[in-house]
């Protein structure tokens with residue numbers, strides 16, 4: 006509207022100027038004068054700066070390309086899938102029944118926890134303030150050199166990803182300052198020709214939805230819709246299956262096609278964000294988009310080479326999900342599984358499909374993927390490995406990943422939700438396994454990828470020194486074969502599961518594990534400006550830093566550390582469900 010007013014004013018002013026020119030010039034030169042005027046008007050219309058609106062108290066910059074107005078080449082065939090209706094079911098409590106009154110005997114404990122969470126908040130602010138000062142509106146701060154880096158479209162991923170952490174830590178001034186900046190983001194303004202649909206969904210969109218769910222600022226929803234409509238274009242393919250990378254040009258021309266070798270997590274981890282967006286806006290198109298993927302997962306669950314699980318890579322173009330034969334809960338597949346129980350939660354228990362997918366998948370995980378390490382103390386811990394399966398071969402590699410540590414939290418939460426006590430017990434063992442891997446390293450921080458000598462069943466096995474000498478690495482703690490990738494890149498999955506297990510069991514031992522992990526991570530990763538990935542967790546003394554601080558450090562890792570030392574009511578798991586970037590979304 007405003008832009009039109011401006012244009013109209015410009016037109017009127019120049020009509021007056023034109024009158025003057027006509028008076029000045031003779032009839033003979035009038036056409037020339039008019040042409041010149043038309044050109045001047047045209048140029049002025051083009052160069053009149055676009056004035057931002059003020060919306061809901063924020064200076065709001067509309068994205069300069071509106072994808073909601075772009076017709077899809079392959080629109081979803083009617084009728085589109087509707088969100089389930091009806092009252093949300095009364096679901097079992099996930100959190101432990103914590104004492105509500107702060108009885109006098111807890112005062113000392115509370116003092117310890119206050120100091121710890123203030124420490125976490127101070128470290129968070131150190132990273133945030135350096136980002137604010139040196140990398141504002143860019144994707145990441147480079148924590149060693151003090152510059153910035155744009156690897157996620159240049160839309161300020163650290164800014165967005167930190168919004169709800171700011172809110173949760175009670176940093177309201179910083180929160181509103183950051184929201185004000187976020188409302189000026191123009192999704193059409195990027196140097197990149199394509200963007201990663203998965204990362205943008207879990208980080209940028211997840212962040213906006215959580216910031217809205219916590220603050221109820223309506224302007225944030227508008228920004229989320231702009232982005233949601235851009236992401237919705239990723240489904241404009243001949244078979245309605247999403248692309249992994251969305252090329253802007255191809256999207257405009259209706260030339261998108263799903264890939265034939267796509268990480269399964271990337272395809273199947275938009276569910277929470279698209280469902281929440283559909284719930285907030287009342288627009289079912291977002292839900293329809295992700296439901297088609299869920300139906301495909303369902304139709305293939307028993308037809309893969311390891312029935313129950315889905316392989317690491319999918320051919321989404323032909324919709325054949327059995328082309329690959331490798332299976333893991335780690336990199337490239339992780340959040341596919343994580344989102345099954347979480348979808349059940351965000352839908353208020355009204356869509357039974359996700360419970361079935363979860364149960365059948367985890368039956369296979371428990372039977373085929375979990376293993377127990379051989380340790381001198383016969384620790385009661387488990388890890389999840391990676392499998393290769395064909396019709397007649399099954400191989401389990403006892404290789405574990407930091408990324409796979411999320412499985413503790415998943416088993417625990419779903420164990421409570423679906424009343425499967427065995428899963429809660431598995432959750433404790435996986436979580437303790439990840440903490441064990443932290444404790445085993447010189448720095449006290451767990452490696453990215455590591456191999457362990459395994460027992461031959463899920464039951465504890467006798468320590469075998471000969472086997473250890475044959476298979477183990479004598480420079481590492483007894484039990485390890487190697488730390489194949491010894492980096493720590495500020496990842497959250499281990500503390501994530503420790504946090505979930507604390508909230509689920511109420512056992513303070515998890516808070517103590519968290520504090521130990523926290524102190525080790527701080528010592529190993531802190532730089533003058535912020536915190537950095539480290540190259541090798543097995544070294545004694547000074548660590549070698551990488552020049553990287555991914556947005557999940559402020560979005561996830563420090564949020565879980567803060568929450569585990571806070572009151573269990575702060576972002577209760579019975580009210581919120583975390584997306585895979587730790588953005589809390591309201592449950593119905």
Ligand SMILES: *[C@@H]1O[C@H](CO)[C@@H](O)[C@H](O)[C@H]1NC(C)=O
Nearest residue numbers: 303306307308312313365368
């Ligand atoms: C898939 O396999 C599971 C476990 O064997 C079984 O319970 C389920 O009914 C099967 N589903 C279909 C659709 O065949």
Ligand SMILES: *[C@@H]1O[C@H](CO)[C@@H](O)[C@H](O)[C@H]1NC(C)=O
Nearest residue numbers: 480491540541542543544545
């Ligand atoms: C990590 O550090 C250990 C101990 O100093 C060393 O033996 C190993 O080679 C290092 N690994 C890498 C990948 O740098």
